[in-house]
Amino acid sequence: MSKTRLLWIGCLESEEEFKIKSRKGYNLASAQVSQYNILTGLEEATGLVFDSINGSVLPPYPTYKDRVVEEVKWSHKEGAFDISVGYKNEKFINRVTCKYSMIESARNWVNGRYKGEDLIVFVYSMRTPVMATACEIKKLIPSAKIYLIVTDLPQFMDLGESKVKAFLKKIDFAQIKNMQKKFDGFILYASKMAEFLRIPNGKWILMEGLYDELEIPNYKKSIEKKEHEKQAIMYSGKLDRQYGIDMLLDAFMRIDNSHLELWFTGGGNAEEYIRECALKDSRIKFYGFLPSRKEVLKKQQDATLLINMRLPSENASAYSFPSKLFEYMATGIPVLSFNLEGIPNEYHKYLIIVAEEKEESLIEAIESTLTMNNIERINKGNQAREFIISQKNKYSQAKYIYEWIQRK
Known part of the structure; x- marks a missing residue:
């Protein structure tokens, strides 16, 4: 042979x-x-x-x-x-x-x-x-x-x-x-x-x-503490306006919750609008490119909700899978996403799906997730993580x- x-x-x-x-x-x-x-x-x-x-x-x-x-x-x-x-x-x-x-x-x-x-x-x-x-x-x-x-x-x-x-x-x-x-x-x-x-x-x-599960440092330690006084929604990756960053910012600023923050890491053509919104709303935090991938993963674990903002109306959404989902789901933090044709149905039960491509639907999905108690939130995140680690x-x-x- x-x-x-x-x-x-x-x-x-x-x-x-x-x-x-x-x-x-x-x-x-x-x-x-x-x-x-x-x-x-x-x-x-x-x-x-x-x-x-x-x-x-x-x-x-x-x-x-x-x-x-x-x-x-x-x-x-x-x-x-x-x-x-x-x-x-x-x-x-x-x-x-x-x-x-x-x-x-x-x-x-x-x-x-x-x-x-x-x-x-x-x-x-x-x-x-x-x-x-x-x-x-x-x-x-x-x-x-x-x-x-x-x-x-x-x-x-x-x-x-x-x-x-x-x-x-x-x-x-x-x-x-x-x-x-x-x-x-x-x-x-x-x-x-x-x-x-x-x-x-x-x-x-x-x-x-x-996904390589070794990429997530100190996983068990990170999920044991989730009763933050502050809650945070996080988007990390390419900050491109075609990915719906404007919609996320506009929706977030309509949510009346002083204990809620919106975190961005990464870079792209939406940076200027993020900075404009951050001047109007101090709850919006823009960190730019963090020094290492390890620090991005650590920051994700400190969030309450991770969000994938690829939009169904985007031409590429049917012909691509948002690889960011693997990284997000493996953290054990709940993940919110629009219903994209490129995401196979087997993933849907592990995600929080936004019903429609509208600000109102996005707000509703965010607020619904934030009303989960600590046990519900950990269970939702753990189920997604187990799916990724065991099957992907x-x-x-x-x-x-x-x-x-x-x-x-």
Whole structure:
């Protein structure tokens, strides 16, 4: 029986490099965590070790501080080879220069690291650089099996772009659709993606995410104390107005409760409106980007209610799963969400669902949750946490993926 080799193609960074890039303008923390969990979950499930070829997804210079991104090599585990390629980070060409650097790195990997094993390649996200790199691997090693993990659809990312960027995106998606034909299978974060991408049944599975329970520090200690004099609603993540941040602020300011606060962490185009509202209502607290993910998770555990503000009217809501839900639900704190088509029904009984996309419905859902006594609140949060930890942990989800691949 021939040996199996695993290769990851994505935008993973070493822990040290991630911190360095974050200080310069990189803000894809969720992608970093998601990739690391899938990769390490698959390593646990298979007993194998990944090599990885990565291209950073950075805003162009000068939004990101470096005009040239330097190559970084590291090893996430003994026996692993990991590289984040270097490329020119100029506007409009950075994705192209990244793609060609990744393809060159793939050729070097085949010549230097590949020893004729059965090769399984996992590709993270529907982006041209990573897909083109996987197709190059397939060209060099025709027996390789390549699988695409589709977290979001390109059409619903970077909305509000310039006309030039919109035009380039159309060309880019035509290339993506052509490369899609070369993939052996797809791991989709939302089932409706299969319809949109015209992927036939049997060639895809739904895997809306996974979670590493070790990320939540001091969990048992944190749920034993919830009789705060102050109650807090918390939103953490991308502060984008298309996600309904304005509605949340406007609804909150209509709630007459001096013991209630609204906390925001993260950044985005809604920051200015958050600051404007905070001047009018001192209960609104904006913390910006906290120094580490660990501090974000700790802050979440101090909240009374966590809120996912993706809206049903948002075009992407049917074609994506809000990964923030895993992080929220794993805290053991009750989670409020709108009823999004991209959230499978099995999650609904663990969430507090907002009935309609209206301020009044949002206010009603918030006030109803805050009237829960301490026992009810802990039970609601614990049920959600148990669901995530037992059924959506990184080992069981990775095993599910690998068993599907083996059957194929």
